[in-house]
Amino acid sequence: MQTSGTPSDRSTPPKPPETITNQREVRSLTTGDQERGPFPPYSGGTRAGVDALLDACDADLDAPAPDEAWYAEMRLIALRDAAMIDVLYSTGLRQAELARLALDDYDPARRSLRVRGKSDKERLVLVTRSAAARVEAWLAERGRDTGGLVAPFTPRSQRIRRRVGGRIDHHTGQTVSHVITERSERAKTARLTARDFRRTFISELLIAGVDLSTVQALAGCASLLRGPSSNEEIFNEVASDLAVIPS
Template sequence: MLDRTVLDRFGAHLSGELGRSPHTVRGYLADLRSLQRFLADSGPTSDTSVGTDAGRGGPDPDTETSDARGYGFEHLDVLLVRGWLARSRDEGISRASLSRRVAAVRALTRFLHREGVLETDPGPRLVAPTQQRGLPTVLNEEQAASALAQGPAETPVDLRRRAVVELLYATGVRVAELCALDLGDVDRARDTVRVLGKGAKERTVPVGAPALDALDAWLAGGRPELATSASGAALLLGARGGRLGVRQAREDVHALLRAAGVDSGPHGLRHSAATHLLNGGADLRSVQEFLGHASPRSTQIYTHVSVERLRDTYRQAHPRA
């Protein structure tokens, strides 16, 4: 089995059987191509060989399953993966990216073991680095109001930017989830949006009047100007009429926020939406569902601002503060 065929089949497994998002599949495959290059450079004839070839069953250069210079995926073991992770760390890869690389390798080795390519699965022996989770950057309510109160939108791009920022703040969706929305996902009768999140999990999110107004303006005066035969049912469109890409959506957000003097991006709007909900009295479970988090642990990071607000209120109101 050629390594490039392995990655093709693994990518299909991730998206088809496991329901991983296109963003996750691209990230995993990019990581595994890095691992593939490391393996090719780490064979018994390479200067960067990891450990010795004894007991590892070195590659046969006459077979198509391995690079003639090094190892292939069928030679994966804990030592090789740790060597790759060590090199990644030396290259300055962040803890979050290292954790994703571990997750990608675990998924691959589980797949290869199931396919009979690996006799044993080394994945469970791999330990992801502990992530140092910082507090999210959050706009205060005045900053959010300033960012959303820009001048009149005159061009299709202006209308799209306004709709993108309003929807991100109103719904707290991830930018990739926003770009994946279709026209039919907007329910004007109930003022909700149907969102397909991580793991192909669907959720319904309410949308406020300002965001719906911005969306209506885009649909009336922006989308028709950009639409082509390639547009399909995509809610948001790029300059050539295709579905709006994540990179362009990020640029839209940064452009609008910079104009308002706010240094933030799409994830900052998501953080802000969650924090403002908590500040307004929403319970953690509701915010968890709103954000599409599988576990409340992922949502708890948003509570820090609410705790600060509670502390201020306590100091002002409690007689023994």
């Protein structure tokens, strides 16, 4: 089932601090203006897996249900999960970064997300038209109340969980991981993680020839330093595989 409501195209936004350094070079890759490049050998089959996860979400939108309330719950969960999966794949966000996103961080006119990464550093990332359409379909059900962009649900009634005062709650990085795991199981595909999406995002940009500083900015990587405790392990691993870091 195809979602609708894709935001209209927009001109390139001004570059904020800690954001991409070569907007024109990566715009077609990050906004869906063109198809992404050839399936990269470094992605571990992630693209095919993501398609399977999204297909499973869409199947729930059309699946028969024993009653209207049951269908409403299935639909709500499927719309949210599809938005989470497509955003993770199209932006390479860490699962904790996705969990921290608030409604106010999403700019539908620019198809962008304001992301708070490590040490609370902010960066701007763009989402593909597909991901933006998924987000809009989810927000049509979620509403525009303040709080978490991709909200968790209450355990029994599967209602959007709110804090005291009515503000919509946020996921945690762990619950984001649980959503991906559950969808992988239902899609009967290899288990995927946010790390797989992030690795694919970085590898596709590097394969396309995007310069290192731009990829670092998009991925929120602080440095190219290696080491077992480095949080840039994925970036370094992919970049090394592609022979773009001098030995």
